Amino acid sequence: MTTSTALLLADLVGVAVFAASGASAAVAKRLDLFGVVFVGFVAALGGGIVRDLVVDQAPPLAFADWRYAATAVVASAVVFRLHPQFARLRTTVLVLDAAGLALFTVTGTLRALDAQVPPVGACLVGMLTGIGGGLGRDLLTGEIPVVLRREIYAVAALIGAATVVALDGLDRTGPVPLTVAAALVFGLRLVALRRHWSAPLPTFRPPRPNGHPPPS
Secondary structure (H helix, E strand, O other): OOHHHHHHHHHHHHHHHHHHHHHHHHHHOOOOHHHHHHHHHHHHHHHHHHHHHHOOOOOOHHHHOHHHHHHHHHHHHHHHHHHHHOOOHHHHHHHHHHHHHHHHHHHHHHHHHHOOOOHHHHHHHHHHHHHHHHHHHHHHOOOOOHHHOOEOOHHHHHHHHHHHHHHHHOOOOOHHHHHHHHHHHHHHHHHHHHHOOEOOOOOOOOOOOOOOOOOO
């Protein structure tokens, strides 16, 4: 299997996983079939569209290659049809989202490197590819985007993107090393959810009874 074929397959798997994540979130919000498919479509392809626009690929693959849109629509429709079998939609959404984050981060970083984007820029493109779909999904379903909460999300994508860049620098971009990089993002995200890891929050001091702020 060539590198381009493996990258395409990983991209399509990521599309299907993120579409299922978005569709599951839409089902939980009681949207109709069109709403479920639309949210799944945005969740699946939003990050890839951002990636392609950043690396100056026009039109984006989501519009240029019918397989991307078809995969997103079919995966969303399957979730809509089979959603009664998902006993715990929230858990399903979180696991699928972690898998999509991992796959899209890896493929987004690789495509940025292929477009001759410098290492730091490639890390940022990979992160944006990973978080873009989840951001669109959360906005459409009326949730505060995960990336803006204190959960470890964008940080996991950034670590995964940096790992891919490091592997590329060592000329280790075969299926096994890239699978390890994706597993790192996936595992870090799930462990962070399990152990409630979070980024620091600002500390607010309650106002004094007389209305004046406390002395510094």
